[in-house]
Amino acid sequence: MRTKAQTAMQLTAMLTSALLALTIVSGTPSDAAxxxxxxxxxxxxxxxxxxxQKSVSFAYDTSLEVVTKEHQKLLLASxxxxxxxxPDKIRATRFGGFANVEITFDGKTLTLFSKxxxxxxxxxxPGSIDNLIEELRTKHHLPVPGADLLQSNVYDELMRDVVEVKDLGSGVIGGTECDHxxxxxxxxxxxxxxxxGEHPHPCRYVITSTQVDQGPQYSVQISDWKSGTEPNxxxxxxKxxxxxxxxxxxxxxxxxxxxPANFVVGDTK
Known part of the structure; x- marks a missing residue:
């Protein structure tokens, strides 16, 4: 049997959740704007x-959600x-349970190496990093992890087709306080x-596919951010x-x- 204290605590939690949801979805038009x-x-x-930033380096962790026909969500990590x-040089690595890959671009030649x-x-x-990312996406269907964050005009890439915006306050990622x-x-x-602060770099980026059944997510979490070092x-x-x-x-x-090749992509909604 519940005590009065337990009932009161549960009601308080429910009210707090309801108020939080109300705060996020409502508010005056001026506040929203x-x-x-x-x-x-x-x-x-x-x-x-x-x-x-002329040069940037960082480590990252990715999570790719896969939804089965039975609506079970599976998470692939790398x-x-x-x-x-x-404007035209990249070296990227990705190591996961299914692949160990290195991508090298020197401004002229792209190398894909399966270790x-x-x-x-x-x-x-030939050309810039922007051109490389576009070619990989459209011609070779090989997206670079977090590619939206690497282009010369991140703002235009991210804000394309945006119809709704929310400022969710602060969050902490890897010990770094962030705007969420x-x-x-x-x-x-x-x-x-x-x-x-003075170095407003991305710490986490999460994409939810709303046009795919069960809304699978893809996330990139960034750590060990460094910029300004002279590249070699x-x-x-x-080699x-x-x-x-x-x-x-x-x-x-x-x-x-x-x-992985053994995963079959299903239909969208």
């Missing part, structure tokens, strides 16, 4: 800060590193946590390991995507 303006200003400040020198199979593919992609913002676009919901050109050149074999088609590389 001010919150939207402030949230967009925080993203713009992050975008400007990122664009002004970790990696990213080194970038604007487990000791196979690599190379092709010419939520956005709704036409096909996805996304959240971002931006470090407060050799850091972005690829093939002993016995590594070059292939002509990236499709010959085994399990370089975050979603």
């Amino acid at each position: 001010a919150g939207e303006t402030d949230a967009k200003a925080l993203v713009k400040a992050m975008s400007d800060y990122m664009a002004n 970790s990696g590193t990213m080194n970038m020198a604007r 487990d199979s000791n196979l690599y593919a190379q092709f010419e992609v 913002l939520a956005f709704r676009a036409k096909e996805v919901d996304w959240q971002i946590w931006i470090a407060q 050109a050799q850091d972005f050149s690829f 093939a390991p002993t016995d590594a074999k070059k292939v002509d088609d990236p499709k010959q590389l085994i399990d370089i995507d975050e979603l």
Whole structure:
């Protein structure tokens, strides 16, 4: 049997949850407009800060949700590193349960190296990091982890098709106090946590696929953020390991995507 104290505590918790939900979804029009303006200003400040960094390096952890036909959610996790020198150099690694991959771009040549199979593919992609990301997405269907956060104008990329904005206050990611913002676009919901202070870099980025059954999420959490160090050109050149074999088609590389080959993509809503 519940005591009066237990009943009171449960009612208090329910009221607190209801008030929190009400606070998030309601408010006066002027408050909502001010919150939207402030949230967009925080993203713009992050975008400007990122664009002004000649070199950036960080570690990251990703989580990719997969939903089965029985509506069971499975989480695929991986970790990696990213080194970038604007305007045209990248070295990225990703290590997970299904893949161990390195991506190298020196401004002219892109190299995809599958460490487990000791196979690599190379092709010419002259131009900037922006151009590289676009080619990987559209031509090769190989997105770079957190690519939206690497482009020269992060603000325009993130705010495209946004229809709703929420400022959720502060949050702490990896010991860093952040501004927590939520956005709704036409096909996805996304959240971002931006470090407060003089270095407003992204600490966590979460995308929810609202057009896919059960709304699976993809998240990137960033740590060990560094910027401003002078990059070494050799850091972005690829040296093939002993016995590594070059292939002509990236499709010959085994399990370089975050979603393993044995997972079948189902229908959207």
